[in-house]
Amino acid sequence: MKTPGQIHTYYHHVRAMTLVELVIVIVIISLAMSAGLAAFSFLTGRSSDVLIQTRMVDLAQLYADEILSKRWDEDTGNGGVPTYVGCRITDDVENRDKYDDVDDYNGVSNEAPAFADQSLAALYSGYTISVSVSCDNSVGANTNGAKRIEIVVTAVNGQQGRFAVYRGNF
Structure with missing residues (x-):
């Protein structure tokens, strides 16, 4: 003790x-x-930009797939035969549901995205799409060039994404 x-x-x-x-x-x-x-907090504030950019890419891809699935020209037959020789941009004054060739998308401006599945429409509300189609003789193996399709997606926050794809005459 x-x-x-x-x-x-x-x-x-x-x-x-x-x-x-x-x-x-x-x-x-x-x-x-x-x-x-x-x-x-700085990093989490920037995470929404990634979501917006991903949605812009998704919309551009959706439109590019739709446009590239159409014929080269109004005078090109289904399946590409007979082919139309040359490159021109025509205005057929058709409704959107009747677009049958690449040129028909030229001049689409500030259009709300069109979806086959309307459940997606809510995810993309506030986004707009603009499309322009032009002839570009500098690309492709074809002597008649290609059609350059430029898709501009504008997001809810005003951010824009520009995407370009080419469609050849085949």
Whole structure:
């Protein structure tokens, strides 16, 4: 058993944090947490941009697939035979559901996306599509060139994505 003198000596050597040290630790931890939270909030604020850009690419791909599945020209037969020699942009003044060749999409401007599955329409509300078609003789093995199809997708936040595809005469 310890004598009263030994007990006093034992407690005298135990070191605890002072109030000043405790306040300094709290300040350091709060500064570190505020810096970490600021960086985290910056990163999470930018995550919506990725979603918007992904949707823009999806819409451009949807339109590109639809346009590239159409005939080269109004005078090109179904299946590409007979082929139309040359490159021209014609205006057939057709309704969207009757578009049958690449040229018909020229001049589509600020159109709301058209979906076969209307359940997707809610995901893309506020997005608009513009399409222009032009002849480009600088590409392709065909001496008559190709048709350059430029698709511009405008997102809800005003951000624009420009996508270009080429359709050859085959």
